[in-house]
Structures are given as structure tokens and as C-alpha cells.
Amino acid sequence: TIILGIETSCDETAAAIVARNANGQGEVLSNIVRTQLDEHKAFGGVVPEIAARSHVQWLDHIVAQALDAANLGYKDLDGVAATAGPGLIGGVLVGLTTAKAIARAIGRPLIGVNHLEGHALTARLTNNTQFPFLLLLVSGGHSQFVLVKGVGEYERWGTTIDDALGEAFDKVAKMLNLGFPGGPKVEEWAKKGDANRFKFPRPLLKEKRLDFSFSGLKTAVRLAAEAAAPLSDQDVADICASFQSTIVAVLERRCAQALERFQEEFPDEVAQMVVAGGVAANQQIGEALRQVAFEHGAELIVPPMKLCTDNGAMIAWAGAERLALGQVDRSNIAARPRWPLDSDDMKLGDHHV
């Protein structure tokens, strides 16, 4: 099965071709991502209207490039998958409408994919990961633990009650004038800093639930930066290091709890934890999570970064998995800004032939 996948829910215009064989193994035949970073940089964050216009301008070219790079034409496709939500509605509409037009033109099914399901199933494309597994999704828009029991079978175990983790990195970077996106900048500065200089709060750390909260931490960082102003390079480095080590402590604790819960619910399985989203690129976080997994006799799976951040291959793959399980054409699906993974309409049964 050969699927075209389109992703336009945020600030990446992306298209990819993915093949799935009868054994359920996947292969990325092409994966084209055009980031709009430069278009949003001056605003310190993604501007929805600019994003939507840029998707309109670029998507056709990106789709053509994806087909070219895979050495395929429209007639070779068995289906077209596109993000139908959640995300910035203007961008989602652009991708979904384009996908509908292509699917209609070639007479193949359209699969409207939940963006979060794309992230959730990527490890099955890259590492052939078997169900059930635990997903930690930490990106610019999401911070959540999801139990992945099967295609369409998700339980959300925890989420952020305020900011997403990548968003917290971005906001801290903005306060310190480090540029956008902030995650990589904060990580770079943190390397030269003293993580013990500032003691920041660790919200919800003592609680049993698997939720996150990062907005209090963000405020504490701002107050510390204001108190230490004017900031020397060393001050900036120390703030970044202290912030990042606080994040690491929170993630370590939460991941340990999540793994323990997984092991209680599935005593006969080797616990697998998949990390996805842009924040997974952070080396200190990656090393800490590897250690937590090791201590729990669990396996940590981090797909290649190009497939952890937003891309079309994950959408194509989710579409391929659904099609293989009998998902019917969804050409009447609507774009939506919100679409939790544990919604009822994620279940495959609702769409079976």
C-alpha cells in the first residue's frame, strides 16, 4: 500500500510518501518538510494567518516534490491521508481540502488523520513497535502521556493543565532574548550554566496524577531574571541550566510513575516508552529518560528526530495503518481545531465497512 500524507496543522508544510507491506512493515519513500520558521520569527511565535497563507502558497509544490523524490506519480497512490486536526484551523483546512481534491481526482480513499495519532504511531513505522506502549508526547503544542493499545485505541493518562513543555522552553527563551524556537537555544546556553544556582518550583511533583504544569515555573524564571537584571551571559546560562534541570526532574518523576502504572496494568509485557515531539531532541532530557527506563527494566524508543517533529510521513503511516484495518473513505470528514485522542470517533469500529 502506498500512501501520500499531508501535514499542515502548525508551521510545517509537509508531504511524504510511505509504503506499508503485508507484514505491517513501513518504509518512508520520501519526506519533504518546509518549515515556516523564518516567516514567524519576527513575531516570536506562530501567527495562524501567516501560517495558513504560507501553506496555500507551498503545499502543491511540496506534494509534487514528495512524489518526485519517491519516483512516483498520482496513479501509484492507494490512498491520501491528511491531518484533519487538532491544530490551527486555517492550515488544517488547506491540507485537508487539498487531500480531498487529490483523492477525488484519482478515485482513491481519503483518510482524515488525527495529528496526535500520527505522533503516536510513528514508532511502529520506525521501530516496528508492538502494542501496547506508552507515549510521552512533548512538543510546542502538547505535553501528554498516552497509553497506545491499538490503532484508534488510546487512553490519555496525563496532560498539561497549562503550557506545553516546548511552549515553556520557547517562552523562557523569549524572556531572555535568545530567539525562536527557544528549545535548542535554552539547551545550548544551559551547557555553560550552573543548574544549582536557582531553585525553581517543581509543580505537581508530589502528586500521584500524571499531569504537568509549567506556567508557575515560567513565572518563577521571569521573576528570577528580573531580580538578576541586568543579565550577564553567566546569569543567562545559569537560568537556562536551572530551568532545564527542573524540567528534567519533573519528567523523570512523571515517567517513573507512568512506567510503574504501565507495569501494574501489563505485568506480562516489557514496558516500552516512546518519546515524540520536538522536545525529544533535548539531549539532557533524552539521557535522563533513558536512565529512568533502564532503572525500570523498560525500553525507551525515540524515533529519528525528523519523524518526531511534525512531518507528512507520520500522517501517511497512520493513514496506512487505518486503511489496512478496513477504515473506509472519510472524504466527508471536517477539519477541527480540537480533537482529543481519546474521543469516541477515533475508534476504528465507527468507520468499518
Ligand code: ATP
Ligand atoms: P505540535 O505541538 O502540533 O506537534 P510544534 O511544531 O509546536 O507542533 P514540534 O515541531 O514537534 O512541535 O516541536 C517544536 C517544539 O520543540 C518547540 O517548542 C521547540 O522549542 C521545542 N524544542 C526543539 N528542540 C528542543 C530542544 N533541544 N530542547 C527543548 N525543546 C526543544
Ligand code: MG
Ligand atoms: Mg513545528
Ligand code: FE
Ligand atoms: Fe505535532
